[in-house]
Amino acid sequence: MNDSETPTRLRVLLVDDDTVDRMAIVRALGKLDPGIEVRQVASSDAALEELRGGPFDCVISDLHMPGRDGAWLLAAIKREGLDVPFVVLTGQGDEQTAVALMKAGAADYAVKAAISPSGIGNILRHAVRVHRAEREARIVQERLTLALEATALGIWDWYPRADDLRCDARCKALFGLPPDAPLSYAEGRAAIHPEDMLGWQAALTAALDPAGGGRYESEFRIIGIADRQERWVRASGQVFFKDGAPVRVVGTLLDVTARRREEMxxxxxxxxxxxxxxxxxxxxxxxxxxxxxxxxxxxxxxxxxxxxxxxxxxxxxxxxxxxxxxxxxxxxxxxxTGSGIPIARREADIHLVCKHAVDEVAFNNPGREIVHRAEGEGRGAWDPDRISQVVDNLTRNAVSYSPPGSVVTVRSRDDGARVLVEVHNQGTPIPEDVLPTLFEPFKRGERKQDPDRSIGLGLFIVREIVSAHGGEVTVRSTAAEGTTFSLDLPRD
Known part of the structure; x- marks a missing residue:
């Protein structure tokens, strides 16, 4: 029994009160595959005890047995929830009864007089394969159900040609309806908030166009049909096309009301x-x-x-x-507010801008040595007032966070299509856990030498001004090298 989908090592429970018939079936299964393990019992009661005690891959049971027959055993297996395929052995002329048992849950039937290794092998292989496929499908369905419950997703299925909309209970609940209430496409459309109708329609129209790939995404408000409650939902779906026309749209509906309210x-x-x-x-x-x-x-x-x-x-x-x-x-x-810090570009010399800012800070801090070094060409197009504000802020910080008597150095230098400005000071380095949020608003250093406390907007504004110029500001801070703020600014 070499099959890629059905392993050869099977445990089969054979139920028959006739010893000769059992031997014939065991012999046929042995010729089919010697690896098949067959457990033999002579009654339905014994079979039920075996099934309760351990798993089997298939039950092969005679239909006619004294006392409790094969039909009783099949009903008992279903009643106790035992998960095993059931094959009925019948005599000649019992095919109609066997078919009735298949409707009751039997996997297949075999006529005793026609049993052969290949015949019983095909029946056993088919019964096991179908049962395992059904079991895997149930597991997938259970997992999908759990996943949908965990994500609170509602499922909908729409057939545009017939204008037929089908929704599950969770989807109907988002429309303010009980699980058994009908919901048509027209009713669902009418429940969409009027202010969101244009956006919803545009997203759906784009999805129904084959050139757009058939992916549908939209967020909109629903006014509950029965409860009149307003809910924000996110609809996602996939359109299926036939001959270039949309024939089916399958999707999900997620309640995003809480997130929308928090954002608002x-x-x-x-x-x-x-x-x-x-x-x-x-x-x-x-x-x-x-x-x-x-x-x-x-x-x-x-x-x-x-x-x-x-x-x-x-x-x-x-x-x-x-x-x-x-x-x-x-x-x-x-x-x-989103408008950003305004800048007014004009021709300027970065060296002069830095020098003026340094001179002003030095004038207000007569006891400190503040040095400016200029290198190369400094001409470019910037907002000199804003750049001066940046250099002033960084230089004041360098003075405040460095030991008295140490030197603060401001360096402006040519770097081809860009200019670099570096502000360096000695002193205790910035802690590593502070660096990731250093340029965020309302962040302040903890070891500032200057008793005048800021509110922590300076570095945030520095970053915004530099970004408005198309540049970047970075910081490097170690105990050996000190702290250096670096501005990388394009000339144009």
Missing amino acids: LARRRLEFEQQLIGIVSHDLRNPIAAMVTGAAILRQALPADSPLKRTAARVASSGERATRLIRDLLDFTQAR
């Missing part, structure tokens, strides 16, 4: 935060500018030996920090 709440929170930051920072800009201007006028008007001169200087310094904070808040608002 998150979007509303973000919009509120952005509006609040924009309003507050914009309304603060004018009074702080007046404060800085007033402090500058006061410093000029006061005598050189006046003790108020230092107070005026402190007011002016605080006002400048507040001005930078407001600028960062406004830039953050623009970056997060």
Whole structure:
């Protein structure tokens, strides 16, 4: 019994009260394949005990036996849920009864008078193969059912030519219907939210076009037919074509209401935060500018030996920090609203831009050595004010996070079609767990030497400005080399 789909090592339970008939069948199975193991019993009760005790690949049972016959044994096997194919042995003229037993669950039947090794082999092979195929199909179906239940997917099947829509219970539930309620294509279409109808129709029309590959994907709202509840669903499907026309669409329906609501709440929170930051920072800009201007006028008007001169200087310094904070808040608002930080490109020299930024930081930090080194050609097209803002931010950070007395170096150099700007400082390296989120908003260093604390927007804005120029900013930080922020900017 050499078959690629049916292993030769089979356990067969033979049930027959006639010893001679049993011997004939055992002899036929042995000629078919000596590896077949045959367990012989003479009654249905004994057969049932054997089946309860261990697995068999097939039962071959006589139909006519004293007491409980083969029909009783088949019914008992089905009643107890024993998973084994059942072959009926009949006498001549019992074919009609055998067919009735097949309708009741028997796999096949064989007439005793016509038994041969090849004949019984074909019946046994067919019974085992069909049973195993059915068992595998049941396992796949059970796994598919579990998977669908785990993902809460509803199944739908639509035949466009007949306008016939078939849905399972979960799919109907998404339309607000009980499992036994009918759902037509027209009713399903009418349940789609009017605001989402155009998008749904466009996606379906594209999928029904053979040139589009037949893949259907769409998200839309459904107004429950019976419960009138609004649900967001994601529909996915595959179109099958015949002669270039769509004949069937099979797909799934997934409830994505919770995700959509979370996204909506998150979007509303973000919009509120952005509006609040924009309003507050914009309304603060004018009074702080007046404060800085007033402090500058006061410093000029006061005598050189006046003790108020230092107070005026402190007011002016605080006002400048507040001005930078407001600028960062406004830039953050623009970056997060999707419009991005605006830049105005014009011809500029990167070396001069870096020098001016370094000079300003050095002026405000007289006790620190800040060095600028320029190499090669520095001309290009950038927004010099924004690039100066980037260099100013990185240089101030380098001063704040490095030990007093150490040197901060800013280097701008030619790199062909691009220019590179590096800001380096010594000191404790940035922790490795901080590096992945260093350029995210509201992230601040923990070992800043400067007592003036930022709100953690500076590096985020640096990244946004550099990205707006088509460039990239990276950082390298080790105990041996110190910390270096590198800007890679295209000239155009």
